[in-house]
Amino acid sequence: MHRLRSGNLLPKITLGRYVDGLIEPIRLDELLSRGRGLVVGVPGAFTPVCTTQHVPDFVRNAATLRASGYDHLICVAPNDPFTLEAWRTIVDPKGQLMFLSDGNWELSRALAVEASHSDLFLSRSTHRYLLTTRDQIVSHLAIEPVVTLLTCTRSTDLPMAA
Numbered sequence: 001m002h003r004l005r006s007g008n009l010l011p012k013i014t015l016g017r018y019v020d021g022l023i024e025p026i027r028l029d030e031l032l033s034r035g036r037g038l039v040v041g042v043p044g045a046f047t048p049v050c051t052t053q054h055v056p057d058f059v060r061n062a063a064t065l066r067a068s069g070y071d072h073l074i075c076v077a078p079n080d081p082f083t084l085e086a087w088r089t090i091v092d093p094k095g096q097l098m099f100l101s102d103g104n105w106e107l108s109r110a111l112a113v114e115a116s117h118s119d120l121f122l123s124r125s126t127h128r129y130l131l132t133t134r135d136q137i138v139s140h141l142a143i144e145p146v147v148t149l150l151t152c153t154r155s156t157d158l159p160m161a162a
């Protein structure tokens with residue numbers, strides 16, 4: 001499968017969502033079928049840069065992002081949904097973003113962002129990325145060349161949606 005790029009239709013992708021102690025499958029392509037979508041993709045829950053810098057940037061700026069035209073604000077990580085929910089209560093206690101698990105690597109494969117970071121024993125991980133969509137069509141995909149740096153995946157690196 002080639003890497004999804006700008007102009008491509010988001011294919012069928014199932015992610016996992018934690019809801020009241022249960023795990024529900026959720027189709028990302030259906031969720032993003034209408035409106036503007038923003039997906040911040042992080043390599044792992046509880047990792048330092050994700051926890052102290054990357055996700056807090058999107059949580060802090062969620063209202064501004066919505067006002068600028070993004071209808072869906074989503075954080076995706078390759079962790080299982082239980083771990084992701086435990087992390088969410090720390091980084092986004094008010095629920096500004098929707099946290100979805102890509103534990104089966106479906107989105108990661110479609111974007112060709114799989115990584116292992118075996119030096120940190122992260123097991124299944126990903127690169128750090130930022131994806132935007134409009135009516136299920138990919139409009140922007142940025143992938144950090146170095147996983148610990150934020151050079152093109154911050155909220156301020158986004159094309160304004162409105």
Ligand code: BEZ
Binds near residue numbers: 047049050117120
């Ligand atoms: C971090 O967020 O700090 C991180 C994530 C993956 C690999 C290394 C560091």
